[in-house]
Amino acid sequence: MLDKADGQIFTGNVRLVHAVGMHARPAVKLTKLAKKFEAQISVRVAGAPEWINAKSVAKIMAMRAAHGSTIEIKASGSDAEAAVAALVDLVASDFPDGAG
Amino acid sequence: MQGGAAGSAYRGRTASIGFAHGPLVRVDAGGGGERVAGTLVEEALALRKAIDLASGQIADLAASAGGEAAQILEFQVALLEDEDLIEAIFASIGEGRPADVAWRSTLDGQIAEYNSAADEYLQARSSDLADLRDRVVHILRGDEGEPLKIPSGGVVCADDLPPSRFLEIDWSGGGGLALLHGSPTSHVAMLARARGIPMVVQLGAIPDAGATALLDGEGATLELDPSAEQVRVFEKRRESHRKSRASARAILRRPTASWRGERIKLLINIQRVDDLDDADAQYADGIGLMRTEFLLAGRSDLPDEDTQFQAYDAVLRWAGARPVTIRTFDAGGDKPVPGFTFDGEANPFLGVRGLRLCLARPEIFAVQLRALARAAVRGNLKVMFPMVTSADELEAGRKLFADIVQRLQADGIAAMLPELGIMVEVPAAALAISSFKASFFSIGSNDLAQYVLACDRSNGALAPLMDPLHPAVLELIARTAEHGRRAGVSVSLCGDMAGDPRCVPALLNCGLRELSVNASALAQIKQTIDRLSSGGSVG
Numbered sequence: 021m022l023d024k025a026d027g028q029i030f031t032g033n034v035r036l037v038h039a040v041g042m043h044a045r046p047a048v049k050l051t052k053l054a055k056k057f058e059a060q061i062s063v064r065v066a067g068a069p070e071w072i073n074a075k076s077v078a079k080i081m082a083m084r085a086a087h088g089s090t091i092e093i094k095a096s097g098s099d100a101e102a103a104v105a106a107l108v109d110l111v112a113s114d115f116p117d118g119a120g
Numbered sequence: 121m122q123g124g125a126a127g128s129a130y131r132g133r134t135a136s137i138g139f140a141h142g143p144l145v146r147v148d149a150g151g152g153g154e155r156v157a158g159t160l161v162e163e164a165l166a167l168r169k170a171i172d173l174a175s176g177q178i179a180d181l182a183a184s185a186g187g188e189a190a191q192i193l194e195f196q197v198a199l200l201e202d203e204d205l206i207e208a209i210f211a212s213i214g215e216g217r218p219a220d221v222a223w224r225s226t227l228d229g230q231i232a233e234y235n236s237a238a239d240e241y242l243q244a245r246s247s248d249l250a251d252l253r254d255r256v257v258h259i260l261r262g263d264e265g266e267p268l269k270i271p272s273g274g275v276v277c278a279d280d281l282p283p284s285r286f287l288e289i290d291w292s293g294g295g296g297l298a299l300l301h302g303s304p305t306s307h308v309a310m311l312a313r314a315r316g317i318p319m320v321v322q323l324g325a326i327p328d329a330g331a332t333a334l335l336d337g338e339g340a341t342l343e344l345d346p347s348a349e350q351v352r353v354f355e356k357r358r359e360s361h362r363k364s365r366a367s368a369r370a371i372l373r374r375p376t377a378s379w380r381g382e383r384i385k386l387l388i389n390i391q392r393v394d395d396l397d398d399a400d401a402q403y404a405d406g407i408g409l410m411r412t413e414f415l416l417a418g419r420s421d422l423p424d425e426d427t428q429f430q431a432y433d434a435v436l437r438w439a440g441a442r443p444v445t446i447r448t449f450d451a452g453g454d455k456p457v458p459g460f461t462f463d464g465e466a467n468p469f470l471g472v473r474g475l476r477l478c479l480a481r482p483e484i485f486a487v488q489l490r491a492l493a494r495a496a497v498r499g500n501l502k503v504m505f506p507m508v509t510s511a512d513e514l515e516a517g518r519k520l521f522a523d524i525v526q527r528l529q530a531d532g533i534a535a536m537l538p539e540l541g542i543m544v545e546v547p548a549a550a551l552a553i554s555s556f557k558a559s560f561f562s563i564g565s566n567d568l569a570q571y572v573l574a575c576d577r578s579n580g581a582l583a584p585l586m587d588p589l590h591p592a593v594l595e596l597i598a599r600t601a602e603h604g605r606r607a608g609v610s611v612s613l614c615g616d617m618a619g620d621p622r623c624v625p626a627l628l629n630c631g632l633r634e635l636s637v638n639a640s641a642l643a644q645i646k647q648t649i650d651r652l653s654s655g656g657s658v659g
Contacts, residue, residue, distance in 0.1 A: 039422040039459040039484055044195040044245055046421060051198060076204035077195070078230060084242065087459055117424060 031094045032104040033066065034111040042085035046115045051077045053110055059097030061107070066090040074107065127330075127345035130323045132298070134340045135309040138318030139358040140296030141351070142273035144333040144344065147281070155261045157218035164210055167219040170259040175200045177255070178284070185287050193284065195245070196252045205230075220260040227253035251282040270295060275333035275342070277326065281308050291317055296335035298323055298342045316397070372403035372642060377649040379628055384649055387443075387636040389614055393431050396438050398639035403646075406442035406500075408636025409562065409614040410435055412449055412488070416457045422484060428491035436499030443500045445562065445636075447543065448488055448517075450506040452477045460484060469576065474507020474543075479516055486524060493525045493535040504541040504562055509548050511555045514540070547572050550596040553603045562636070563600055565615030569593045588617045589626055601631035612636055621648040628652070 038046050054061050054074040062071035065085045071094070072079045085091060091111055095103045157163055175197060182193040199205060205226070212222035227249055234246035270276060272293030278285075280302045289295075297312055302321035312319040318337030330344035334354045338361060343350055377384040387408030388401055395401065415423040415431060436444055451457045452473025460481060465471035478485035492503055505517050518540055528535035544550050545564035553561070565588055566577060572592050575582040587593075597613065604611035612634035617623040619641035627635065628649075637645050 037483075041459065043242075043421050044248075048195055048198045051202070055201075073204055075202075077198040077202045078205045079202075081242070081245070082233065084237070117426060 028100065029094055029096045030100045030104045031092065032108040034091050034093070034108045036085055036087060036089050036091055036111060037114050038111075039087055041087045041089070042080060042083060042091075044081065046111075047077050047080040049115045050107065050110060051075055051080055053106060054103070057095070057097070057099045057103035057106070059095040059100040059103045061093065061095040061100075061103050063091055063093050063107075066092050127343050127347060127350060128327070129341055129343045129350075130326055132320040132323035132340050132342065134319075134337055135299075135302070135321045136297075136312040136317060136319035137337045138296070138316060139337065139354070139361065140273065140275050140294060140318050140333075140335040141354065141358075142275055142295060142333065143271050144330045145270050145274040145276050146328075147276055147278040147285070155218070155220060160214060160216070163213045163217075163219040163222075166260060167209065167213065167223060167256075170219070170223075170256050171200050171206065173259050174252070174255050178252075181284055181287055192248060195248055196284075199249070199252060220257050223256055223260070224253060247282065251284055254282070255284070275335045277333070277342075283308050283311060286311050291315055296320075296333075296337065298326075298333065298335055300324060300326060371647050371650070372400055374646070374650075376405065377646050377653075379649055379653045382633055384628070385612070385634040386642060386646055386649075387445075387612065387614075387634065388639045388642060389636050390435070390639075393434050395639060396435065400642050401639040404442075404639065404642060407435065407439060407444040408612050408634065410444060410446045412447060413451060413455055413457075416449065416451060416460065422459065422487070425487050425491045425494075428488060429494050432491060432495035432501070433498050436495060436501060439499060441500060443502055445502040445504055445541070445560075446492060446495075447504050447506055448475065448485070448492075449478055450474050453507075469570070475505040475513055475517055476507060476509075478505075479513065479520075482520065485520065489521050489524045490528065490535075492538065493521065493528055494533065496536045496538040497534045501538040502541060502560060503538045504543055504560070506543045506564070507545060507567070508542040508556075509546045511552075511557065514542055514556055514558060544568065544596075544600050545571070547596065550600050553600050554607070558609065560610045560612070561600055561604055563597055563611065563613040563615065563632075565593070565597070565613055565617040568596060568615070572596060588615075588620075588623060594626055594630055597627065597632065598630040605631060610634060619645060621645065624648050625652055 036042060051074065061074035063074045063080070063083070064071050065083060066089065072083055074080070074093070093104050093107050158166065178193050178196050182190040182197070185193070209222050209226045212226065213219055231246045231249045231253070234242050234249065270289050273295050275296045275298055276289065277298045279300050281297065281299060286308045295317065297317060297319040299319070299321045300323050303309065309319060309321065318335055320335060320337060320340050320342060323342055326342070326344070332345055334343040334346050334350065336354065336357060339357070343354065346354065377386055385405045387406045388404040389409040389411070390396060390407060391411050392414040415428055432446060450473070452461045452471060453469050456468070461477060462472050472480055492501070495501055505514060508514055521540070522537055525535050525537045539559040541558045541560035541562060542549065542556060543564045544553065544561050545567035547568065549556065550568065569586065569588045569590070570577045573585060573587070573590060575586045577586060601611050611632060613627060613632050614636035617627060618635040619637035621644060624635070624645060635645065
């Protein structure tokens with residue numbers, strides 16, 4: 021669906037260092053941060069068949085990403101590049117307090 | 121409820137001790153019946169309004185509860201703001217389902233998915249979803265919306281009660297909680313104990329009648345519409361409970377315990393910060409063991425530095441100048457923690473547990489050490505490592521700790537290295553006690569006895585062999601105490617033996633002069649020492 025400049029897709033990969041994986045608190049932080057962006061953002065555990073809406077806490081929880089897994093992020097839209105960078109940073113820095 | 125006849129009595133299990141005598145208040149019986157569905161548009165509007173109202177209620181609760189409760193509730197707010205989840209429910213309404221049915225079936229689907237997960241953290245989240253489901257259903261049915269109005273001193277009776285409903289009730293006028301189901305280990309039972317609200321669970325079936333209730337959290341009984349005689353007996357029990365606590369405190373208020381002219385320090389063990397609410401705790405000479413595993417329990421992730429710092433700081437503030445010994449995470453063995461401990465060990469009691477585990481997971485250990493280093497400047501803190509076998513482990517832990525202190529100080533953060541000691545629970549450590557450069561020793565007699573006697577302490581078949589007064593156990597305790605005396609290093613004992621009056625004479629004879637017990641045992645142990653000192657028997 022490439023339409024105009026907005027159609028460009030940005031991607032990123034980041035390892036989930038959080039000790040117990042993508043559980044409630046990290047999931048809440050990730051979706052809160054994702055919602056700050058206009059871009060459409062999807063995530064998945066590396067290699068998983070389905071991409072998941074990064075703004076849905078229920079789906080992020082259901083993804084059951086384990087400690088040490090790699091999270092793939094892709095985004096399209098006006099602020100997609102910044103969105104990917106921010107989310108990669110959040111996961112890489114282990115969901116610090118005050119973030120998201 | 122026959123006039124004049126004795127009221128009916130029901131027995132359950134104790135979740136929180138105390139007495140309540142007041143009007144019986146039923147909560148959540150039947151859920152207010154069916155609602156009449158409107159048009160598709162009306163149903164969609166009703167759900168939108170219910171979600172907004174629920175969201176506001178939860179935000180208010182989180183703001184007033186703070187802390188851990190606020191974090192639990194934040195996940196519920198995030199779910200209500202999840203457009204994918206909510207849109208699916210509106211789509212279901214669009215297909216003709218009433219708002220409450222659509223909402224409930226979607227949430228039930230999520231709950232079932234969480235419950236089927238192998239992951240216990242995800243399973244635990246299902247009660248949050250159920251709490252949220254019920255809140256919105258209640259609003260849709262019009263039987264909820266305002267906080268529960270409980271008359272002062274009322275006994276709240278419910279099937280079960282989620283934490284958010286407990287927090288909505290104004291308990292300032294006393295009262296009690298009688299649950300037909302529920303569990304003494306539930307989150308709500310923890311809240312009840314922390315607030316001193318008597319609570320009895322698993323009462324089973326209770327007839328749908330009754331105006332006045334007597335709730336005895338100690339005897340775990342609920343009496344409905346009591347006769348004058350029942351009230352008299354109940355008030356007598358309440359009074360004798362009050363008196364026995366008063367006499368315990370009278371013993372506790374006496375000057376420090378002594379035996380053969382030597383001062384005996386009596387400290388307390390705590391499992392969590394709330395344990396300091398015990399009225400007897402204030403008479404302790406300090407905290408001999410603060411366990412930190414509670415920080416790892418009942419949460420979806422490992423506790424961050426500030427969460428830990430606040431818990432340690434709260435205890436240090438409570439203690440003032442008195443010493444507080446905090447034990448670093450003692451996970452593993454019979455205390456597995458997902459995401460922390462190693463799975464699949466054939467013999468976890470002899471596996472990677474205690475300090476061994478912390479050294480194997482330095483990224484997790486570092487967070488605790490940072491919080492402890494910052495807390496060390498706030499009071500009389502001592503830190504001890506559990507399950508230490510060799511002096512090298514103590515030194516490895518000390519080096520990690522010292523590096524962390526240095527980095528914090530370099531960043532301008534107030535921090536210091538506290539006194540470092542070890543638990544003596546591995547027989548090798550007791551036998552080679554002089555090889556440890558520790559500032560203090562604390563004998564963990566439960567594990568020490570288990571390892572010396574080669575008896576799994578959870579195996580009931582070995583109970584007759586599992587004797588902490590076995591000469592081999594006492595020999596190791598005596599050697600440790602003797603080393604401490606010669607080296608001028610304090611030695612205490614914080615296992616179950618310290619709180620057992622029958623073991624106290626042997627411990628004193630082994631040379632121990634510091635014992636650490638649960639706050640509830642403090643009065644009895646002080647009394648035991650008092651009797652021994654005046655030449656009496658243990659009694």
